[in-house]
Amino acid sequence: MTGSPQGRSSAEAEVVTLTSELIRIDTTNTGDPDTLVGERKAAEYVAEKLAEVGYETTYVESGAKGRGNVIARLPGSEPSRGALLVHGHLDVVPADPSEWSVHPLSGVVQDGYVWGRGAVDMKDMVAMSLAVARRFKRDNVVPRRDIVFAFLADEEAGSLQGAQWLVDNRPELFEGATEAISEVGGFSITVADGTRAYLIQTAEKGIRWLTLRVRGTAGHGSMVHRDNAVTKLAAAVARLGEHRFPIVLTDSVREFMAGVTELTGVEFPEDDLEGAVGKLGGLARMIGATLRDTANPTMLTAGYKANVIPSVAEAAVDCRVLPGREESFERELAEILGPDIEREWVSLPTVETSFSGALVDHMANSITAEDPGAKLLPYMLSGGTDAKSFQKLGMRCFGFAPLRLPSDLDFSALFHGVDERVPVDALEFGTRVLDRFLRNC
Numbered sequence: 360m361t362g363s364p365q366g367r368s369s370a371e372a373e374v375v376t377l378t379s380e381l382i383r384i385d386t387t388n389t390g391d392p393d394t395l396v397g398e399r400k401a402a403e404y405v406a407e408k409l410a411e412v413g414y415e416t417t418y419v420e421s422g423a424k425g426r427g428n429v430i431a432r433l434p435g436s437e438p439s440r441g442a443l444l445v446h447g448h449l450d451v452v453p454a455d456p457s458e459w460s461v462h463p464l465s466g467v468v469q470d471g472y473v474w475g476r477g478a479v480d481m482k483d484m485v486a487m488s489l490a491v492a493r494r495f496k497r498d499n500v501v502p503r504r505d506i507v508f509a510f511l512a513d514e515e516a517g518s519l520q521g522a523q524w525l526v527d528n529r530p531e532l533f534e535g536a537t538e539a540i541s542e543v544g545g546f547s548i549t550v551a552d553g554t555r556a557y558l559i560q561t562a563e564k565g566i567r568w569l570t571l572r573v574r575g576t577a578g579h580g581s582m583v584h585r586d587n588a589v590t591k592l593a594a595a596v597a598r599l600g601e602h603r604f605p606i607v608l609t610d611s612v613r614e615f616m617a618g619v620t621e622l623t624g625v626e627f628p629e630d631d632l633e634g635a636v637g638k639l640g641g642l643a644r645m646i647g648a649t650l651r652d653t654a655n656p657t658m659l660t661a662g663y664k665a666n667v668i669p670s671v672a673e674a675a676v677d678c679r680v681l682p683g684r685e686e687s688f689e690r691e692l693a694e695i696l697g698p699d700i701e702r703e704w705v706s707l708p709t710v711e712t713s714f715s716g717a718l719v720d721h722m723a724n725s726i727t728a729e730d731p732g733a734k735l736l737p738y739m740l741s742g743g744t745d746a747k748s749f750q751k752l753g754m755r756c757f758g759f760a761p762l763r764l765p766s767d768l769d770f771s772a773l774f775h776g777v778d779e780r781v782p783v784d785a786l787e788f789g790t791r792v793l794d795r796f797l798r799n800c
């Protein structure tokens with residue numbers, strides 16, 4: 360069995376190399392398809408690693424050249440229990456080498472870490488899944504459920520040419536899948552008395568990428584002018600940017616807080632929730648963002664010359680909405696902006712499932728087999744993942760990419776951050792947990 364003191368499995372032995380090699384394939388996704396580099400190459404790499412041990416793989420370009428996705432299925436002994444989807448995206452966000460201590464595409468192993476863009480988001484999980492998939496095939500391990508492995512393009516730009524395209528156009532690839540695991544969860548935090556808690560993602564806020572537009576009258580910058588689009592837009596953006604949406608406690612956040620209270624004695628009083636959350640160290644930003652809807656203005660566009668008043672001004676606002684708040688959010692937005700501001704948005708749904716059931720029990724068992732005494736807590740991600748797409752096929756979606764992390768590592772800061780890196784022993788730990796989990800769940 361894995362995790363035994365007799366020695367490392369073949370999956371543990373190769374997970375670090377797989378992570379490094381994946382990081383070295385540049386899969387930067389700027390959101391502009393013309394700048395695409397290596398998504399196809401990464402998909403081909405994964406397909407080759409699977410084929411090498413005997414998998415039949417399906418390679419699909421999701422609606423655009425080079426947006427490579429790879430899907431493989433491992434039949435289980437109890438197919439009636441529904442398949443489990445294990446999915447990971449191959450693309451990464453850009454990184455500026457001048458800001459880093461090592462080159463972000465080096466995948467170098469140094470000081471006990473694998474360094475590079477994608478080390479935690481999410482070539483680590485891709486490598487762990489790949490390592491376990493390969494081991495199962497090599498050792499003729501038959502899991503209980505069918506397992507569908509999916510390695511996907513374009514997550515970092517909203518998945519329109521990745522998971523979302525596949526769900527809309529090739530749903531048969533995920534036939535029979537009732538549950539899914541992927542990023543962003545399964546990592547540990549160390550609570551007051553040294554106990555580790557592993558955060559399992561059970562929910563995600565929804566996304567509204569909002570464009571605001573104001574039309575006014577064009578004119579000469581030297582004149583008295585009462586209908587200035589820039590002035591009106593700037594006022595609306597300031598109102599929205601300063602607005603505080605109400606605190607709403609969803610089930611996942613409530614359960615997270617109850618769990619922290621149980622483990623640490625820290626209370627979350629109704630009248631000072633944000634104060635209490637603020638004391639959670641590196642987690643404060645992450646959990647704080649799941650207490651209420653947010654609307655952060657991110658881009659402004661207007662005008663072309665200092666002495667010309669433009670007729671149109673536009674702003675982009677990144678809005679994140681809690682499950683169940685969609686209608687209230689829209690009402691509140693309309694009140695803040697008033698009738699003269701045109702609004703358009705790209706909308707991606709919220710995700711929410713319960714922290715219960717056999718799959719959660721299997722997560723707990725496979726974690727505690729490797730880290731006795733550890734606890735599991737549910738939490739809501741303020742960002743978004745491919746779970747938004749797979750939920751449409753009726754799957755329960757979880758963030759479960761297990762990593763046992765050093766207590767002093769500011770993990771959430773590594774996502775899209777400078778010097779992104781993942782501990783070597785966390786990768787090996789995660790591989791053991793995933794191995795146990797996937798064969799038994």
Ligand SMILES: [Zn+2]
Binds near residue numbers: 448480542
């Ligand atoms: Zn990611």
